[in-house]
Amino acid sequence: MTVMEHFSGFEVIRAAMEVEKKGHQFYLAVAVRAKSETAREIFSWLAQDEVGHLKTLEKLVPKYEEGAFWADEEVFLPYLRRFAESEIFPSAERLEAALQGENSDLRVLDLAIEAEERFAAYFHQAARQARTADGREAFTWLAAEEDHHAAVLKERKAKLQGTGR
Secondary structure, three states, rough: HHHHHHHHHHHHHHHHHHHHHHHHHHHHHHHHOOOOHHHHHHHHHHHHHHHHHHHHHHHHHHHOOOOOOOOHHHHHHHHHHHHHHHHHOOHHHHHHHHHHOOOHHHHHHHHHHHHHHHHHHHHHHHHOOOOOOHHHHHHHHHHHHHHHHHHHHHHHHHHHHHHHO
């Protein structure tokens, strides 16, 4: 049994919303510190795409809110934020280490690829465990979006490696 099986659809969506917010912050921060124009462009695009995903998730909240286990978000939100920070995106220390020295754009791309793959896996699992067709459809779409992000990041990394930057 996985931990996700204990979450309602609402809780999965709220966790995903927190991850999207964290992703937006992460990509904005690395876009500003990227050394190459290519890296700045890709991280800026990803930051904006995370906003689009967040809007999609916000539309799903009313469908799943009724019967949610966590009636008090003030209790649940700290957990969700820790989930986003510890389960998906790299720690501040790992990010800072990646940003130092030569090839920092490539190292940050590796961290971003890892985060996107983790988030895609989260959504694939949520889709398999969704109890409604709407939930399965939404989570499958979001998983595909995160898979797409990982693929784009891998492609951009290959291009950056080819330019020697």
